[in-house]
Amino acid sequence: MKYYKLIILAAFISLSGFNANAQNSNGLEASVHLGIPTEDIEDAVNLVYGIDFNYYFINIAEVLNFGFTGGYINFNGDQVLTSESANLALPDASFLRVGGLGRINFNANVYLIVDLGYAIGLDDIEGGGFYQPKIGFNSGKFSFFVYYQKIYTDTRFPNYSSVGLGATYHF
Numbered sequence: 001m002k003y004y005k006l007i008i009l010a011a012f013i014s015l016s017g018f019n020a021n022a023q024n025s026n027g028l029e030a031s032v033h034l035g036i037p038t039e040d041i042e043d044a045v046n047l048v049y050g051i052d053f054n055y056y057f058i059n060i061a062e063v064l065n066f067g068f069t070g071g072y073i074n075f076n077g078d079q080v081l082t083s084e085s086a087n088l089a090l091p092d093a094s095f096l097r098v099g100g101l102g103r104i105n106f107n108a109n110v111y112l113i114v115d116l117g118y119a120i121g122l123d124d125i126e127g128g129g130f131y132q133p134k135i136g137f138n139s140g141k142f143s144f145f146v147y148y149q150k151i152y153t154d155t156r157f158p159n160y161s162s163v164g165l166g167a168t169y170h171f
Contacts (some may be wrong), residue, residue, distance in 0.1 A: 009115050026057055026067075028170075029054070029168050033049065033050055033052070033166030035146070035162040036163060037077070038161045039150075046165060047076040048076070049073070050072055050073035052069060052115075055068050056101075064105075064112050066100065066101070066102050067101055069117065070096070070099075073094070073095050074092055074093070094123050095120060095122060095125070096119070097120075098117050109139070110135075111143075114132070114134075126154035127150070128154065130150065134166070142168065147166060160165065
């Protein structure tokens with residue numbers, strides 16, 4: 001239950017940043033992403049999709065930005081995953097993610113983002129730590145990125161990971 005307080009706090013902080021524009025590195029961003037599973041769940045999941053909200057509030061010399069991230073991700077699948085110890089049925093696995101992020105702006109258009117935090121498991125799935133590096137290209141109010149993400153869950157469940165593409169809208 002204490003994680004829901006973190007989500008509410010992150011949402012409150014994120015909603016206070018609507019005055020940012022695309023040229024300013026601080027402010028609110030909304031992203032959607034679509035990907036394919038990798039590693040442990042590659043055969044059991046067929047599609048990964050999600051939505052994220054990022055809020056940058058620390059800007060250092062127009063090169064480094066730090067802030068909060070929160071979002072929802074769904075690993076869509078209903079096949080059977082086999083492991084050495086047991087067969088695990090993996091229906092949809094959903095997570096609420098809360099964490100921090102840092103962005104390095106290489107120039108006005110190219111950037112690298114790393115998200116780190118905790119993914120709260122929904123659908124009777126254990127949560128765990130996550131990281132998600134993204135490399136992107138800025139294009140005015142929109143930016144486009146490729147990503148890799150991994151969620152480390154309890155040892156009874158597989159680790160969830162994916163690669164994919166996404167788009168971000170800068171408020």
